[in-house]
Amino acid sequence: MNLFDLRNPFVALIVLGSLIILIYSSWGIYAVSERSRELNQFEQYRAHWRSLNLRDYAYIIEEGCMSGSITSATVTGGEHNFVKYENQLFGGSSTIDDLFDVAEEAIKESHKLELRFNKDFGFPEKMRADWSKDIIDDECFFEVTEFKLNEL
Template sequence: MNLFDQRNPFVALIVLGSLIILIYSSWGIYAVSERSRQLDQFEHYQPYWQSLNLQNYAYVIEEGCMFASKTSATVRGGEHNFVQFENQHFGGSATIEYFFDQAAQAIKEAHHLELRFNGDYGFPEVIRVDWSKDIIDDECFYRVTKFKQHEL
């Protein structure tokens, strides 16, 4: 009896099992490489943002975890001032440094993460995170828009 006879049902099991292992291995390699890419970007952009040492700028914060808020932030001489546009009872005081902290935590702990940095200034522009695959409604997002550097 030849094990690899095409009429042998074990051949189909071996082939299908091998394909399943190959597919899951490829997915695992992608997931690890994506985290590595995000960590590399983080390690590149955070020192760049800090090196700019901007003292006067403005931006709009959109953030949400179950509830969403939109806030305008103005920084003058390193001091933050926040004006909330929407949902006065949630969020509204997130600094760029806070977004870096959230990105670092998400890179380490999140089930799924979408992370995009601003090419000119290096701050996290978009963070979309699903903290756990087993929990519904634990997804959060942070978005920085309308960033503008001010000159005194």
């Protein structure tokens, strides 16, 4: 009796099981390396944003999880002033640094993520995150528009 005879159902089962384990291991290694690459790129954007040390700028942010808000933010001398346009029960005080924190968490923990950074200043400009593939309506988003430097 040959131990490696593929006509033997037990040997065939062991070979197939080993192949499945190998495939899933490779997929897991790819997923971990992809997240690592995304985090590395994310840190480069955050470092660029911080290096600019902007203290006077304005932006509008639309953000939400199941419900949304639109807020205008003006930063003068590093101090934020927020004006809520819609849905005053949710959001309304997210800073650019807060958006970096949300984006970092989404890179690490979300099931599905769309993330875009501003090419000039490096801040997260748009994000859509689905936190769990098994839960309906757990998606969150933000989009920064009308970002401009304030003229003194």
